[in-house]
Amino acid sequence: MSDSHQPYRVLARKYRPRNFRELIGQDAMVQTLANAIRRGRLAHAFLMTGVRGVGKTSTARLIAKALNCVGPDGQGGPTIDPCGACEPCMAIAEGRHIDVVEMDAASHTGVDDVREIIEAVRYAAVSARYKIYIIDEVHMLSKNAFNALLKTLEEPPAHVKFLFATTEVNKVPVTVLSRCQRFDLRRIPAELLAAHFAHVVEAEAVAAEPDALALIAQAAEGSARDGLSILDQAIAHAEMGEGAPLVTATQVRDMLGLSDRGATRRLLGLLLEGDTGALLGAVRDQYALGVEPLSLMRGLLELAHAVTLVKAGRDIANPGQSAEEREALADWASQLGFAPLHRLWQLLLKGHDEVASAALPIESCEMALLRVMHAATMPDPGEVARLLRDGAPAASVPGQAPQSAPSNAPSAQLPASFEDLIELLYRRGRGQLSQHLKDCAGLSHYAPPLLEIRLTDPWHGEGDFFRETARALKDITGIHWQVRQAEGPVAPTLMEQENRQREDARAAIMETPVVKAALAAFPDAELSDELEQWSAER
Structure with a gap:
């Protein structure tokens, strides 16, 4: 049957790694597994943890293939490079091997589900070398289910291996963690993802701009599955070129609601120059183009971070960075000190959080950027206080435009x-x-x-x-x-001082002849608060 009659498979499933060579970004884990298999030092339980889409479940299936592969001739043993052609490899890849059981802990959380596993592990594998249990999102198991699994997990039969995957390892009991060999799968670097996506679009006979793939890789945030899903959407969104879709950076920005990097650089330039009118106009222009205010704030944060790294002497070149951007970053890094850059970051970060929770996002974005404009380039408050204390003229204070000391200088407050x-x-x-x-x-x-x-x-x-x-x-x-x-003696509190003053004033009033005569004539009379107040005012 031709491919045209096959149902479409999304890229995230179609390009799931079939062997450890195709598992990108996890070289340290692959090396550890290879050494363990080569030396026959295989743990009885493995735990894969990491963010979504970095290959936890795929790694578990690859381990199952590696442990059960028999080679094309049926005589092979465990290997880090499974052949993919023998019956165990093909059955595991297709999810139909009777000795490789996958369970989703999110829908099988109870002790009864675990009890079925405990009962089944006593029996030998039907056709494989090892009976393997893959439990996805293992942190979803109940406390009782974990407790029921502990003894079997610690001393399973020699023919059984447990493979766990979770995105929230902190929810897995320590008693379970201590019985597993743990692998922390790292976020996949953006440059590796972009290179991987380039191979994918080539295999799919699709054209894509390098900047477009770099944008998708950055939006994926280290997740191969998320990136392939975005790429799938970008291909569907792309216009047809000469016989094949063309994925462009502009289309990806429009699709994801991202700000154009050139526009973000211009916005940061206006921010640092203090051009209020031009700044607000540029913000509204971006908003009219469909750029979300939160995305705009995020873009400015990324630029502020990039400038700081350049200032620190770190090379941050990436595939999506143009020569103009590198030049702009170097220029800002040479003009700005670390203190203004740190304040710029803090102000933008505060603005980002405000926009994220605001009822009026674009208005909050404008107000946040105006606050940044008027505060980010202020001199360090400690330096201002020192210079003003030492009698330095206002014009000598760095970053202070007015020639006379402003009335709202920190020391005046x-x-x-x-x-x-x-x-x-x-x-x-x-x-x-x-x-x-x-x-x-x-x-x-x-x-x-x-x-x-x-x-x-x-x-x-x-x-x-x-x-x-x-x-x-x-x-x-x-x-x-x-x-x-305070370590030594302290003065009475202000409330105690006021009470003492009030008592002294009352005692003084009580000693006056008029009050003494009045109390003698009217023994049950009391001194009113109004009289105390009148006396205090006089």
């Missing part, structure tokens, strides 16, 4: 006293911290940005009180504060 600090926290929406400082903090030393206190009552809010206070003060003043526990 430092409260002059402990009372002013508490008031500042209250006015800036940190009421709980402000109240606790007033009521429960005895002051030892106050020299901004240093604060030494001792708490009379524990903090019942979230996190450590000293760390939360330092973080709040840094957010408000822009300067790193040290808020620490």
Whole structure:
């Protein structure tokens, strides 16, 4: 029957690795298995872990073939290079071998399912060298199912091998992990994926631009299956060329909603130049072209990271990088210091998180980028404070455009006293911290940005009180504060001082002749709060 009458198989299934040579990106694991087979040191249980699509289940099937292959002449033994032509190899590849049992733990989670395996392992393999149990997503088994499996897993019959696969190894009990030989399958590098996709499109008689394959490899995030699924979609999306589809980078960007790298570079340039109008216009242009705000923020993050790596002297050349991009990265790296780059990264990362959860994504994106524009190129707050403290003129402060010291410079925001600090926290929406400082903090030393206190009552809010206070003060003043526990004596809390002043004022009022005469005439009378307030105001 011709291929035209065969049902279509998606690329992720069609190009599943048939031998260890086709398993890309896992050389260390293959070498370990090859040595174990060659020396006859085969474990009775293997655990494959890693993100989706890196080849965990495929590896388990390849191990099953390697252990049961008999060679074309039927006389071979276990080998890292199974022939693929003998009956065991073909039956395992087609999923019909009676001695190789695959079970999906997501739909067989109970102890009864495991009990069937425990009962069956006592019997020898029907036709294979080893009876093999492949359990996919093994972390989905119940606690009772794991417990039922433990004894058999530790001391299985010599003819039985267990092969487990999971994406969440942290959910597998330690008692199970200790009984398995573990292989951590790595994310597949983008360059290997792009090369693999090039072979696939060639086999499929499809033309594809190298940049398009590089984009797909980056979008796959280390997963061969995800990448092949995206490639499948890209081929279907592609326009027909001269007899064959042509997958272009532009079409892939449109399909995935990705920002054009050139447009992202222009956007970062506008961001660093401080051109507000042009920046907002470029953002809206990208949005009109179908680029998602989150994708735009991600692209800027990738560029900021790339510039930092170039600044650090690391070669980050990749197949999808153009000469223009390399030149732009080198130019930015030569102009920007590490401190501005780190602040740029932090601001973009915060903006990315805001856009991801925003009800108005494009508006949140614009506001986040405006914040980046006005804050990313500011000088280091510590350096500003040092220069202003030492009497340096404002024009000498790096990155400060105005020729006179701005009124909102970080040093101008430092409260002059402990009372002013508490008031500042209250006015800036940190009421709980402000109240606790007033009521429960005895002051030892106050020299901004240093604060030494001792708490009379524990903090019942979230996190450590000293760390939360330092973080709040840094957010408000822009300067790193040290808020620490006092070792020596401390002053009474502000609340205690106010109470003492109130008691002293009351005692003074009670000693006045008028009050004494009034209490003598009316023994049951009490001093009202209004009289205390009136006396205090006078």
